[in-house]
Amino acid sequence: MATWFLKSRSVLQCVKTRAGLHQIICNRSLKGASLHSKALQLEDDLDYSENEAWYFPGGAVPFTSKINFIADSSEERIHCYRVLDNSGHHMLSNTSKLISKELAVQLYSSMVTLQMMDTVFNEVQRQGRTSFYMTSHGEEAINIASAAALSNEDIILPQYREHGVLLWRGFSLQEFANQLFANKADKGKGRQMPMHYGSNKHNYITVSSPLGTQIPQAVGVAYSLKMEKKDACVVTYFGDGTTSEGDFHAGLNFAAVLEVPVIFFCRNNGWAISTPVTEQFRSDGIAVKGRAYGIPSIRVDGNDALAIYDAMQEARKIAIKEQKPILIEALTYRVGHHSTSDDSTKYRAREEIEQWKADRNPISRYRNWIEGNGWWNEEQESTLRGSVRKQLMNAIGVAEKAERPALTDLFADVYHDMPTNLQEQERSLTETIRKHPQDFPSGFAVASQI
Ligand SMILES: Cc1ncc(C[n+]2csc(CCOP(=O)(O)OP(=O)(O)O)c2C)c(N)n1
Numbered sequence: 001m002a003t004w005f006l007k008s009r010s011v012l013q014c015v016k017t018r019a020g021l022h023q024i025i026c027n028r029s030l031k032g033a034s035l036h037s038k039a040l041q042l043e044d045d046l047d048y049s050e051n052e053a054w055y056f057p058g059g060a061v062p063f064t065s066k067i068n069f070i071a072d073s074s075e076e077r078i079h080c081y082r083v084l085d086n087s088g089h090h091m092l093s094n095t096s097k098l099i100s101k102e103l104a105v106q107l108y109s110s111m112v113t114l115q116m117m118d119t120v121f122n123e124v125q126r127q128g129r130t131s132f133y134m135t136s137h138g139e140e141a142i143n144i145a146s147a148a149a150l151s152n153e154d155i156i157l158p159q160y161r162e163h164g165v166l167l168w169r170g171f172s173l174q175e176f177a178n179q180l181f182a183n184k185a186d187k188g189k190g191r192q193m194p195m196h197y198g199s200n201k202h203n204y205i206t207v208s209s210p211l212g213t214q215i216p217q218a219v220g221v222a223y224s225l226k227m228e229k230k231d232a233c234v235v236t237y238f239g240d241g242t243t244s245e246g247d248f249h250a251g252l253n254f255a256a257v258l259e260v261p262v263i264f265f266c267r268n269n270g271w272a273i274s275t276p277v278t279e280q281f282r283s284d285g286i287a288v289k290g291r292a293y294g295i296p297s298i299r300v301d302g303n304d305a306l307a308i309y310d311a312m313q314e315a316r317k318i319a320i321k322e323q324k325p326i327l328i329e330a331l332t333y334r335v336g337h338h339s340t341s342d343d344s345t346k347y348r349a350r351e352e353i354e355q356w357k358a359d360r361n362p363i364s365r366y367r368n369w370i371e372g373n374g375w376w377n378e379e380q381e382s383t384l385r386g387s388v389r390k391q392l393m394n395a396i397g398v399a400e401k402a403e404r405p406a407l408t409d410l411f412a413d414v415y416h417d418m419p420t421n422l423q424e425q426e427r428s429l430t431e432t433i434r435k436h437p438q439d440f441p442s443g444f445a446v447a448s449q450i
């Protein structure tokens, strides 16, 4: 391998072969076409003399006599793709890219449902009826429009503020309520914190609290899709704060090298609980980081449903057809508190929140567009809101009254044969509940004999 650094141009052929070999060793699944295009790229580089360039994997590296550090930022920031302007007028000259009336209305109805569901479930938590909640207020367009651009076969690895994707896929308001109340009908058997949704049926991998763990996992899932030659991709969502985790960087690098169909979707909402993005990184946001790893990347207006839909559709096409990762950075704002355990007015100005809520609201902007098309009116609005409210009230009533999961479920499903330490813990918990029933919520099915 030391011959790599041989200076003579006469060894170029040898270097070319080595570059080819290097690629094969790195990734045996590389298709012939891809190798061929890399070889062509090297041919183009032949214009350089040996004094002008070194040949390294990836192409020729020209020499310069100027000492020149790559700038820490470019003069102009990466542009942000949008289709609708602030008042909901479309900016495209080619209007054929716009969506059908049916889909447009479906997107709007789902965004409103998500907003209402968040408002009501958040209230329920404030009343002390559930233990925790997180709204996606301000990020409704990201949730719904990104989901709408996918096929249900695409696998989602979420962070936690993307329950709208699950809503779009058909997870019912009753199923959401069952999870939040941790009742017997909850698919997770009440073992997860509220908001930690998951559903096999909807190809939605269960939320996991430690930030960023979903990112390298998504790359692994995408690698399996690649091996099985599936016509599908993986989408993993995460926030701006999560890009400071090592898992983000490891995940991007693996995805680029393994050439897998994964879409990294970053919701850059300005805050990671109380940490603003200005204290999180000094780069031009997240999109620029994709390039550093060799990943095609785009910045999108996260409050423009049509832009999100369009970008996601394109990203999906590239990811599957070209078998490569894509990074999408959606600029938005976390209008709500981080969670019900947070009061964001303690660390940010109310005016900032109000400005995003009023002037940059993704739902009202989109409503202006569909109303302008004659596809929506006030009567439809009140019918939709009335119906969603009724469904929510009903779902909450049912979920709250439902039986709790059996206590034994707390210890099941991890091991085929329960180890003795878990058996001991189960016995001890059952005993404690029997002795101090007043300290535990009622309605547990405690095993009679363990
Ligand atoms: C590894 C890890 N570190 C810290 C936390 C605590 N924590 C939970 S959410 C959060 C903020 C994440 O911000 P971001 O990724 O921007 O997502 P957002 O909440 O803005 O949607 C933090 C620090 C955690 N869950 N996991």
Ligand SMILES: [Mg+2]
Pocket: 239, 240, 241, 267, 268, 269, 270, 271, 272, 273, 334
């Ligand atoms: Mg954030």
